[in-house]
Amino acid sequence: MLLFNMWLLFIQVCIIFRFCDAQNLVTDVTGQVFTTPSSRSGFVAAYVDINNDKLTDICVVSESRKELKLVYGGTETRLVQFKSLVITDDNLSILGVIPGDYNGDGHVDILITLKDSNSNSNLVQIKIFWGDSENKFTSQNDIDGQVIDEPLLLDANADMVSDLFVTIANGTRQFWLGHAGAITGNWSFEHTSFSKASSKPVKFPHSNAFVDLTGDGGADLFVTTLDTNGRIVFEVWQGTELGPHLFSNYSLPNEYDNFEIGQSAFADINGDGQQEHILPVCKVDNKRCIRSNILVYFDKEWTEIFSDNNQ
Numbered sequence: 001m002l003l004f005n006m007w008l009l010f011i012q013v014c015i016i017f018r019f020c021d022a023q024n025l026v027t028d029v030t031g032q033v034f035t036t037p038s039s040r041s042g043f044v045a046a047y048v049d050i051n052n053d054k055l056t057d058i059c060v061v062s063e064s065r066k067e068l069k070l071v072y073g074g075t076e077t078r079l080v081q082f083k084s085l086v087i088t089d090d091n092l093s094i095l096g097v098i099p100g101d102y103n104g105d106g107h108v109d110i111l112i113t114l115k116d117s118n119s120n121s122n123l124v125q126i127k128i129f130w131g132d133s134e135n136k137f138t139s140q141n142d143i144d145g146q147v148i149d150e151p152l153l154l155d156a157n158a159d160m161v162s163d164l165f166v167t168i169a170n171g172t173r174q175f176w177l178g179h180a181g182a183i184t185g186n187w188s189f190e191h192t193s194f195s196k197a198s199s200k201p202v203k204f205p206h207s208n209a210f211v212d213l214t215g216d217g218g219a220d221l222f223v224t225t226l227d228t229n230g231r232i233v234f235e236v237w238q239g240t241e242l243g244p245h246l247f248s249n250y251s252l253p254n255e256y257d258n259f260e261i262g263q264s265a266f267a268d269i270n271g272d273g274q275q276e277h278i279l280p281v282c283k284v285d286n287k288r289c290i291r292s293n294i295l296v297y298f299d300k301e302w303t304e305i306f307s308d309n310n311q
């Protein structure tokens, strides 16, 4: 029963710019919101409406990567409120933040990916701060098991509860399904195996995505993988009642064999109502990019839409 659900995506991309007025005049409120220089350092890891007030809230990871600041959007007179989630384990630092509703209670939970600062491995640990009606995030769970790289947020079984697409430590792909359950106990994801139709390793860092590429109105799972020769292979998986179905897989022409392959992006660049796969590539010589191109995959063909020849 695996049907991908696109609904989650709409929640994530619903961004409202509060501080732009009708004339598109933008007011710089940085100093009023982030009052000290130290509060201004760090990086924005996610945008989400945590407290369901239709104002965009921001998840900011501190420069030390030990603290996640939730900055709740407000009005001009009552600008913002902060809530701080702190990582107390000395060895762990925050890698990323994936807001979602993992226990289906209607409150946004904050999933944090963590990395062991003493280790060079690609393994990531997961912690969830559970959302509640007062946005206090007092309960948290350390999730059992490590995954390689950042998980991908999706709804794998179309139950409107957030799930993850992950690669576990032995390189196998899995869905980790969110579900209702007591969060004060040992809540963990339900692990389900992925299709056996492809067992290619997932590229690191991945540019997996949850986007409609088959044009049927439902989101598909796009996975960046490597074949036995280390060449990149893109896979498009369609959600069906029987599980993920490999809809298509494609590679790059041989002329790009010695190119660095960038992160995939998706946009409807020819206005036909369907998303195209956009891919930056770069020919590297002596650690220098000597030729870069932007490629678009359309109608089973790659086309260069931008070329910069520095040779």
Ligand SMILES: *[C@@H]1O[C@H](CO)[C@@H](O)[C@H](O)[C@H]1NC(C)=O
Pocket: 089, 090, 091, 118
């Ligand atoms: C942190 O790492 C050090 C060195 O690897 C280890 O001795 C210590 O037990 C770790 N601390 C925790 C809380 O895991």
Ligand SMILES: *[C@@H]1O[C@H](CO)[C@@H](O)[C@H](O)[C@H]1NC(C)=O
Pocket: 168, 170, 172
């Ligand atoms: C990887 O681990 C999973 C879960 O323990 C197991 O089901 C699977 O068979 C393992 N795969 C390989 C290739 O070892």
Ligand SMILES: *[C@@H]1O[C@H](CO)[C@@H](O)[C@H](O)[C@H]1NC(C)=O
Pocket: 184, 185, 186
């Ligand atoms: C959680 O798991 C630990 C270790 O398996 C166990 O000792 C503890 O009783 C469990 N807690 C709950 C609330 O189930």
Ligand SMILES: *[C@@H]1O[C@H](CO)[C@@H](O)[C@H](O)[C@H]1NC(C)=O
Pocket: 197, 198, 227, 233, 249, 250, 251
């Ligand atoms: C696509 O998948 C099929 C079936 O698994 C496989 O035979 C084929 O080699 C794959 N194509 C590429 C480009 O990897």
